[in-house]
Amino acid sequence: MNIELRTKHYLLHVMRQSPDFVRKLDFVAVTEGRIVGNVVYLKSHIEADDGNRYEVLSLGPLSVHPQYQRQGIGRMLIEHTGRLAAQMGFRAILLCGDSDYYSRVGFIRAEKFGIRTAENTYFDALHIRELTDESSEGLQGRYIENAIYGISAAEAAEYDKLFPPKRILVGTPSQKNSKKS
Numbered sequence: 001m002n003i004e005l006r007t008k009h010y011l012l013h014v015m016r017q018s019p020d021f022v023r024k025l026d027f028v029a030v031t032e033g034r035i036v037g038n039v040v041y042l043k044s045h046i047e048a049d050d051g052n053r054y055e056v057l058s059l060g061p062l063s064v065h066p067q068y069q070r071q072g073i074g075r076m077l078i079e080h081t082g083r084l085a086a087q088m089g090f091r092a093i094l095l096c097g098d099s100d101y102y103s104r105v106g107f108i109r110a111e112k113f114g115i116r117t118a119e120n121t122y123f124d125a126l127h128i129r130e131l132t133d134e135s136s137e138g139l140q141g142r143y144i145e146n147a148i149y150g151i152s153a154a155e156a157a158e159y160d161k162l163f164p165p166k167r168i169l170v171g172t173p174s175q176k177n178s179k180k181s
Helices: 005-015 073-087 099-105 153-160 173-178
Strands: 027-031 034-048 053-064 092-096 126-130 141-144
Touching: 005 034, 005 053, 005 153, 027 073, 034 073, 034 092, 053 073, 073 099, 099 126
Parallel strands: 053 092
Antiparallel strands: 027 034, 034 053, 034 141, 092 126
16 A cells, blocks of 8 residues: 555545444544544455455554654554454454554564465565454465555545645655655
8 A cells, every 4th residue: 555645635535434444443643632643444354375364454544743743642543443453353453554663563564474465475564463362373365455545546636626725745754754665
């Protein structure tokens, strides 16, 4: 998943209309009455090598306002929703993202568990966070990310026309890190 910053608001709009959107894991972080972060999840699955299909969660987008990054807000959102997801019976969370960041918040390269992309290849940016002790048992196989993540840039541009123009931030630390993935 390589969603451009300019299309994430449209992605969230589409996600929140999907039956695969996990509403109980849609959280915002608020500081001094201001929303400074957000995390959401979709149901995805793994087509396991043993022939089974296992439901997992896809994390993202995760966002923290640039002025509030590097203060642990993203970590708190991930840890809080991870605990809830485990209580809800989910075994694992997967994502494609920056190894430097996500390894610090409990994610491990999915390749370690034999988890590959839908195209059946290993991908350095594909990570898993186990939610229980036996989370990764039997999950070896192809991670099939929810199709919603494949949004159209053209559809996002049309959606943008519904709103007044806004200044687009560029060069934030998270944007710089996402180019590494």
